[in-house]
Amino acid sequence: MMVSPDLFIMGGSAAVTAFTLWHWRRLDGVKQPAPAAASMPVDLAPAASIVTDAAQLALMWPALKLGSWETGFPNVTAATLTESGMLVEVQMLGGQSLKDWNNDATRDALAHYFAVPEVVVSSPSPGFVHLELRTVDTLAVSAPVTDLLAYGVDLEAVPVGVTEDHDVWQLRVLYGHILLAGATGSGKGSVLWSLLNGVGPAIKAGLVDVRIADPKGGAEFGRGEDRLFTRFAVDAASILAMLAEAVQEMDDRLARMRQAGIRKLVPSVDEPLVLVMIDEAASLSSYADRDEREEFRRLTGLLLSKGRAAAVSVVAALQDPSKETMPNRQLFPVRIGLRLDEPTQTAMVHGQGARDRGARCDEISEHTPGVGYVGEDGTTAFVRVRAYWVTDNDADRIVEQYSPAQPDLSPQADYSGFDPDDLGDEQGPLAA
Numbered sequence: 001m002m003v004s005p006d007l008f009i010m011g012g013s014a015a016v017t018a019f020t021l022w023h024w025r026r027l028d029g030v031k032q033p034a035p036a037a038a039s040m041p042v043d044l045a046p047a048a049s050i051v052t053d054a055a056q057l058a059l060m061w062p063a064l065k066l067g068s069w070e071t072g073f074p075n076v077t078a079a080t081l082t083e084s085g086m087l088v089e090v091q092m093l094g095g096q097s098l099k100d101w102n103n104d105a106t107r108d109a110l111a112h113y114f115a116v117p118e119v120v121v122s123s124p125s126p127g128f129v130h131l132e133l134r135t136v137d138t139l140a141v142s143a144p145v146t147d148l149l150a151y152g153v154d155l156e157a158v159p160v161g162v163t164e165d166h167d168v169w170q171l172r173v174l175y176g177h178i179l180l181a182g183a184t185g186s187g188k189g190s191v192l193w194s195l196l197n198g199v200g201p202a203i204k205a206g207l208v209d210v211r212i213a214d215p216k217g218g219a220e221f222g223r224g225e226d227r228l229f230t231r232f233a234v235d236a237a238s239i240l241a242m243l244a245e246a247v248q249e250m251d252d253r254l255a256r257m258r259q260a261g262i263r264k265l266v267p268s269v270d271e272p273l274v275l276v277m278i279d280e281a282a283s284l285s286s287y288a289d290r291d292e293r294e295e296f297r298r299l300t301g302l303l304l305s306k307g308r309a310a311a312v313s314v315v316a317a318l319q320d321p322s323k324e325t326m327p328n329r330q331l332f333p334v335r336i337g338l339r340l341d342e343p344t345q346t347a348m349v350h351g352q353g354a355r356d357r358g359a360r361c362d363e364i365s366e367h368t369p370g371v372g373y374v375g376e377d378g379t380t381a382f383v384r385v386r387a388y389w390v391t392d393n394d395a396d397r398i399v400e401q402y403s404p405a406q407p408d409l410s411p412q413a414d415y416s417g418f419d420p421d422d423l424g425d426e427q428g429p430l431a432a
């Protein structure tokens, strides 16, 4: 989202012959182009002076090995101030591809040359690259989780945070599975609790049945045991039993659906969305004994491959995505990578080449827990997001507010005339 209109745009083609063609041009809709220097944020001043000066560009491209006097220079076609810094659109030189621009060394060199902390490179269309000079992180401040009851719940678009463009970050819970990876302290808990907050009203209404596997021994989700969650398992044996039960239910549903000719189950109070949340999934896929490991893989594999149509969804969180610990990533239509320690882990979550397409989970700061990159089937781009911040108090509130009414265990005789304050020593109207 742009906070200020396009500042300047330059036309021109192959640089060597084009110098005389370079000129200032007013963009449509911009009544009064801002005088570039005056309104320029101070940390973008060096960059602004470079991109608006052909002579400086002619020095920069050879220095960065992105052009030369012999082969010609890339062509800056537009530069715009944005909320996070400056967006520079560049027409690549013939023969160049995104790879020439979007590699760690070149991005780093661009950042130094423009004197900004970070340059993000993407290719909006063939032949062009976008250089995003980042001076402001729009996700630096986290949004608190809030009560969403008033908005109703769309189980296919559950609000769990914000995107870097200030949109609401929504996750598909119904007919989808979600993989969530992040190092310790990266904010997995916030994502999971934001998700619970987002589906909360539907839990309360009996349309979502949440089952938790919390191998950390209940530390993270214990407060919702027997209240927000219908199942709560903390050790390998009970987690496997819980998964086996979900598989059985899924198979029963699928059999019924086949008979009735239903392709997709719409959750109802009788047949709610079964949401299986597995925190620290790695502890089962790698640390449990061999038989348990196999059984865990088999059961989650079944839920992941057949559960969607039957409204059985899996959300699996893990710290260390590796060959050993990772369930099959292809089976998760939505994959979230929070801060990760290694570039290879980003590839485990988002696939080979994901870093080059912008998902750099290993570069997320420790100071911004909840920040991550989301990849979804059907899109190649990644969205940078931050989960709502859920404190312990918020989690208590979520449990309090959205736990379904408990079965009525109160005495069944008629005590409606009983007034506990009435000690029989005064006359007065009875509290009914």
Ligand SMILES: Nc1ncnc2c1ncn2[C@@H]1O[C@H](COP(=O)(O)OP(=O)(O)OP(=O)(O)O)[C@@H](O)[C@H]1O
Residues within 6 Å of the ligand: 142, 182, 183, 184, 185, 186, 187, 188, 189, 190, 191, 319, 368, 369, 370, 371, 386, 387, 388, 389, 390, 391
């Ligand atoms: N969106 C957020 N904004 C601000 N702080 C956050 C956010 N998400 C998490 N935090 C804080 O970061 C810390 C770690 O978060 P969290 O417990 O969710 O991480 P985790 O990935 O679940 O870690 P672990 O793997 O150790 O369980 C907590 O103190 C939490 O309050």
Ligand SMILES: [Mg+2]
Residues within 6 Å of the ligand: 188, 189, 220
């Ligand atoms: Mg956690």
